[in-house]
Amino acid sequence: MQLGQIAQKLEAMGVKTLGVVATDAARARLYFRFRRPRMPMGADPGLATHRAFGLPNFGPPTPEAGEIIERAAARELGLTGPVTGGALARFARHDGYGITGADEADSARHGMQLVGQFLVDRQGIVRWVNVECARDGIEGIGKLPSEDEVLAAARALP
Amino acid sequence: MPGTSVPQNGDRVTTNGRSTPLAPGEPAPDFTLPAAHGDGTVSLTDYRGRNPVLLALFRGLY
Numbered sequence: 636m637q638l639g640q641i642a643q644k645l646e647a648m649g650v651k652t653l654g655v656v657a658t659d660a661a662r663a664r665l666y667f668r669f670r671r672p673r674m675p676m677g678a679d680p681g682l683a684t685h686r687a688f689g690l691p692n693f694g695p696p697t698p699e700a701g702e703i704i705e706r707a708a709a710r711e712l713g714l715t716g717p718v719t720g721g722a723l724a725r726f727a728r729h730d731g732y733g734i735t736g737a738d739e740a741d742s743a744r745h746g747m748q749l750v751g752q753f754l755v756d757r758q759g760i761v762r763w764v765n766v767e768c769a770r771d772g773i774e775g776i777g778k779l780p781s782e783d784e785v786l787a788a789a790r791a792l793p
Numbered sequence: 794m795p796g797t798s799v800p801q802n803g804d805r806v807t808t809n810g811r812s813t814p815l816a817p818g819e820p821a822p823d824f825t826l827p828a829a830h831g832d833g834t835v836s837l838t839d840y841r842g843r844n845p846v847l848l849a850l851f852r853g854l855y
Contacts, residue, residue, distance in 0.1 A: 638849055641847075642847070645847055649844060649845070650844065650845045650846070650847060651840055651844045651845070651846045651847070652846065652847045652848075652849065653835060653837065653840070653846050653847070653848050653849070654829075654848075654849045654850075654851060655826065655829075655848070655849070655850045655851065656829050656851045656852075656853065656854070657850075657851060657852050657853040658829075658853040658854050660826075660827035660828065660829055662854065663829030663830075663854070664828075664829060664830070664831065666854055667829060667830045667831075671830070672829075672830050674849070675828065675830055675835050676828065676829035676830045676835070677824075677826030677827065677828060677829055677834070677835040678826055678827050678828070678829040679824075679826050680853070683824070684824050684826065684850060685850050686811070687811070687822040687824065688811075688814060688815050688821075688822065688848075688850060689811040689812065689813050689814040689815050690814060690850060691814070734854075734855055738853060738854050738855040739855065741853040741854070741855055742853065742855035745852065745853060748852055750849075750850050750851055750852055751814060751849075751850055752847060752848065752849045752850070753815060753821060753847070753848045753850075754845065754846075754847050754848075755821045755837070755840075755845060755846045755847075755848055756845050757840075757841070757842055757843065757844065757845055758841070758842075759820055759821050759823075759837070759838075759841050760818065760819070760820055760821070761815045761816065761817055761818065761819050761820070761821050762817050762818075762845075763817060764814060764815060764816060764817060766814045769814075785847065789845065789847070792845050
């Protein structure tokens with residue numbers, strides 16, 4: 636996740652960053668106690684915010700999507716070679732966090748929830764949007780917009 | 794669409810579900826959520842009139 640680095644550059648431009656993570660506040664606070672986020676974060680286990688901003692949810696993951704998620708996790712971890720088995724990414728998480736039953740329940744309940752980023756101006760109007768998979772289809776899972784793109788959008792704010 | 798109000802650890806988030814992502818030019822829906830990085834809450838309205846905000850919506854910890 637490189638968004639923390641982008642957040643620091645946005646801060647220098649007077650643009651704040653706010654995150655929302657889809658898990659309950661108690662679990663998130665425990666996680667972030669050991670891995671401090673570079674931005675304020677809200678907890679929304681029910682995905683109400685994701686729905687309000689219109690982020691797509693495709694229901695239960697397909698096998699194809701599962702493989703792509705595995706490859707995205709491997710890419711993030713810098714792993715090379717064949718990646719098989721859902722356990723790989725979970726055991727190899729670079730943050731050392733162990734998936735719990737609560738997380739598994741979140742995953743099952745949330746299904747294929749896509750994520751996104753929205754740049755909102757001082758008046759509360761959306762000025763730039765990036766929705767996961769909107770450009771690359773299913774291969775876009777786990778891909779973030781480039782730093783250049785986000786900073787350019789911030790510079791173009793009215 | 795009808796609004797929904799989701800009780801959450803004593804705080805509330807009021808939102809309207811929609812079937813397509815918000816597009817540039819549309820108003821961002823306000824929300825207030827329990828803070829995930831510490832005590833208290835976070836709210837999009839806290840930034841209104843003060844700073845632009847990059848809002849990043851993530852999945853869970855799975």
